[in-house]
Amino acid sequence: MAQESKQSKRLTMVEIAKEAGVSTTTVSKVLNQLPGVGAQTRARIQRLIEQNDYVQNHAARHLRKGQSGSIDLVIMRLEGGYDLGIMHGVQDALEESGHRLTVFATHENEDTERLWLRRLLDRSTDGVLLLLPYERVGIPNALMEQNIPFVAIGDRNEPTTTFPTIGSTIWLGGYTATEHLISLGHRRIGIITGPLHLTTSRARLAGYREALERAGIGIDPALICEGNYLLGDGIKQTFTLLNQPDPPTAIFTGNDAQAAGVYQALYKRNIRIPDDMSVIGFDDVMYTAQMAPPLTTIHQPLIEMGRMATGMLLRLIAGLPLDSNHVELSTSLVVRESCAAPRTHPLSTT
Amino acid sequence: MAQESKQSKRLTMVEIAKEAGVSTTTVSKVLNQLPGVGAQTRARIQRLIEQNDYVQNHAARHLRKGQSGSIDLVIMRLEGGYDLGIMHGVQDALEESGHRLTVFATHENEDTERLWLRRLLDRSTDGVLLLLPYERVGIPNALMEQNIPFVAIGDRNEPTTTFPTIGSTIWLGGYTATEHLISLGHRRIGIITGPLHLTTSRARLAGYREALERAGIGIDPALICEGNYLLGDGIKQTFTLLNQPDPPTAIFTGNDAQAAGVYQALYKRNIRIPDDMSVIGFDDVMYTAQMAPPLTTIHQPLIEMGRMATGMLLRLIAGLPLDSNHVELSTSLVVRESCAAPRTHPLSTT
Structure with missing residues (x-):
């Protein structure tokens, strides 16, 4: 030493x-x-x-080099499996480069974000990974003004930006999920979306529509419910779907947290998954394999997204050009145990 | 600016x-x-x-001040809800002090740990929060030799150490969980422990024994199964318990990941929770409220532990004395929906 x-x-x-x-x-x-x-x-x-x-x-x-050897990762909350997956990938990538990872949670508080931004400028972090919806406080603008390299990560964001972003193929994910249910024989498929003012919630819904249309299945607006990406709306909207005269035989949810809500609602009604109802989620966060039964879902390559975003950022810090300003990694279907063919006589709970 | x-x-x-x-x-x-x-x-x-x-x-x-303004949090993996809870509390505490949080995951790799240690000494981090079992590579010894302030966090550790540690009242948690089941009327209570070479796994088991003895219920070694704190052992040992001639009416698991395994095994056998079997976990990690049904569990005050450990560390960095070298925060029972009175005729699956 x-x-x-x-x-x-x-x-x-x-x-x-x-x-x-x-x-x-x-x-x-x-x-x-x-x-x-x-x-x-x-x-x-x-x-x-x-x-x-x-x-x-x-x-x-x-x-x-005039550098601090440290990179900031800014997230909203230290809660979800989504952020944890990204962080995992960032850690992987930084292990080799030797940069230190500073993690900052904004708790969606604008004052906290401003405070972070002041400290950031003060301490000359080498670069920033942003895991926030872009609407927040003009952080990207502030970083651009100060010439601080950054990459924005996540599917929660708008793909049409002037700064480097990384996301995943959301529309295709929505299509793949719905197509999987159709291939199992489902015709009445409910969807619990995310907030529909977000482009990426709409992208999932558009993928759902596309799959139904391609299969020649009419779109029933009664089967489309809007959620807020949280457990509670998963529960509430499952009951909305179940209480219809002609309930669905399968439910596709905009993220896995809502799928957990679907599980709770179905458990209350003693409706078995997948025997009586198929459920498919979106994200593939870490607890999905722990659910009973393990959740079939659309995998977002969170670790890979974190890794690639870090690689992009290190290039920017080193003054090297990027191959592309916006990268989308591929989503994929992860088949576990929550989807099966519908019963011959569709479930009726009324 | x-x-x-x-x-x-x-x-x-x-x-x-x-x-x-x-x-x-x-x-x-x-x-x-x-x-x-x-x-x-x-x-x-x-x-x-x-x-x-x-x-x-x-x-x-x-x-x-000869300080870097940065604190290191060293953990094993960026996966579990346990570490996430601690990190949440650390973030809360640092928000006011203005220190930056650098997160480092060792992935239980000794080379990685050594690398981190070298970089740490190199860069003069102000202090370290350790979220590791103490056996690893003598990290505490190295930190003590270098006079770097640190606090070790977690229930995975031995309470008899010479350096500052923070934990929670594990033995009492084991007692409380078992006592809750007894109060509901259960007499045959299975336990799936953690690895029994760990003091804190044995502390849970000792709490279980204490509660049974106080209630005058004999201890049946057939109801005590050892697990590894992972989902798979939760599944496997549930089947071990179910396949007995006289299976339990309730299961207490050493952590929540194993409880998720219990849920999966019971779901496979179509045994309803809590109607046919009560389940109680340990830790209260973030997904327990998302389980179907929501898991009754022993809450470890992870956020508070993270906060208090950070407070202790900041005192050490500021050169102030600690009130106590080892602090245990109180565990508590969180009643959700996975426990109920046993059926009059105990479940028999043979």
């Missing part, structure tokens, strides 16, 4: 680049664990770096 | 203390948002601090 405090003559990045006969961009890529450098070159640069104790004192390195 | 970069003559803590006619400890308490300062004195000091731009540039303040 004595070695750690050694402060004697270190090479700068420019000197290492010169010594290795490469560009500073290439050295930067190696330092930041980014792809695009051949194995041999990488090894040579790494040897030089190590010989010169370049990364040993990480704080010093970042200070020399 | 222009104000932020102003570097001109600021008072030191000593000067502010002199000006206010108080000790530097009192100024430190106000700066670190700690209790023990009267409202008037606090207001006077705060005015002086503000007039002299003392906290405006937070990074500078910490640098001047």
Whole structure:
């Protein structure tokens, strides 16, 4: 550990680049664990770096570069499995780069957000990962004004922005979920959406409509219920669907929290999943495999989204260009035990 | 924001203390948002601090104090609701003190832990919150050697340590859970413990035994199953209990993840909760209220533990003494919908 405090003559990045006969961009890529450098070159640069104790004192390195060695992740609440999944991926990606992850929860409080923003500018964080709906307090605008690199993550956001964003294929997810139920033989499929002022809630609904239309199944507005992405609305809207003269044989919910509400409502009525009712969720947060029965759902690649967003951010910090300003990773169907063919005689609870 | 970069003559803590006619400890308490300062004195000091731009540039303040303004939270995995609850409390507490929270997940990998430790020493984090079983790589020893303030959090740990720890009243929790089932009329109560090499798993079991003994109910070793705190063992050991000639009418599990496994096993056998079987968990992680039916469980005050651990750490960083080196916060029973009186004729599945 004595070695750690050694402060004697270190090479700068420019000197290492010169010594290795490469560009500073290439050295930067190696330092930041980014792809695009051949194995041999990488090894040579790494040897030089190590010989010169370049990364040993990480704080010093970042200070020399005018960087703090720290990245901020800003989220709304430390509660959901959604945010936890993203954070997991961010951690994975930072493990190699050596940046520290500072986590900040805004609790949807504008004062708290402003406070964070002031501290951020004060302390020169290298970059920011935003896991917030973009409407909040103009954070993206403030970051752009201050030239702080950032990437916005999440399906809760609008895809038409001028800054780097990463999301997942929501519309396709809605289509896939509905198509799965249709393929099992369901014709009356209820949907409990998220808040319909959000583009991504509407994208799920549009995917649902598309699947029904392609299968030649008419759309019954009575089967479309709006929720708020929370458990309570999952319960409430399940009863709305069950209390209809011709209730659905399957329910698709906009997220997994609402699916948990559907489970509770069905359990109360002693309606078995999937025997009497199929249920499919959206997100694939960590507790879905723990539900009884385990929930079939649309997987959002949260860990991968966190990882890729971090990779994009590290490129921005290193001054490298992005391949694309908006990336969507693919959603996919995860079949567990909550969907089956409908009974021959559709369920009637009246 | 222009104000932020102003570097001109600021008072030191000593000067502010002199000006206010108080000790530097009192100024430190106000700066670190700690209790023990009267409202008037606090207001006077705060005015002086503000007039002299003392906290405006937070990074500078910490640098001047030889501090980084950052605290590390070290956990095993970014997965469970347990860690999330603690982190929530830590965030709450740091919101006022202005420290940044750096989160580090070790993934139970010793190399990763060593890497973190090296970086920690390198970057002079102000203090560390440890959410790990203490056996790991002698982290506490390393921190003590380096004089880095830290507090260990969690019920997974041994209570007999020389360094500051915070936990909860586990034995009492085990007693309370079992006593609740007895009060409902249960006499055959199964338990699925955690790994019995852990003191805190044994504490739950000891609480269970105590409650049965006090009620004059004999202890049947066939009703005691060991689990690993994961879902799978919850499922497996539920079947072990159900397949007995005289199965229990209620099951107490060492944590909520195992309770989710109990739910899945019972759902498979179409055994209704709580009508045919009562289930009680331990921890009260965030998804327990989402289970169908919502789980009755023993609440560990995770948020409060996180908050109090942070408060202890801030005192240590400020050079103030702790009231106690080991604190246990009280567990409590949370009654939801998974427990009821047993049926008159005990369930038999054979």
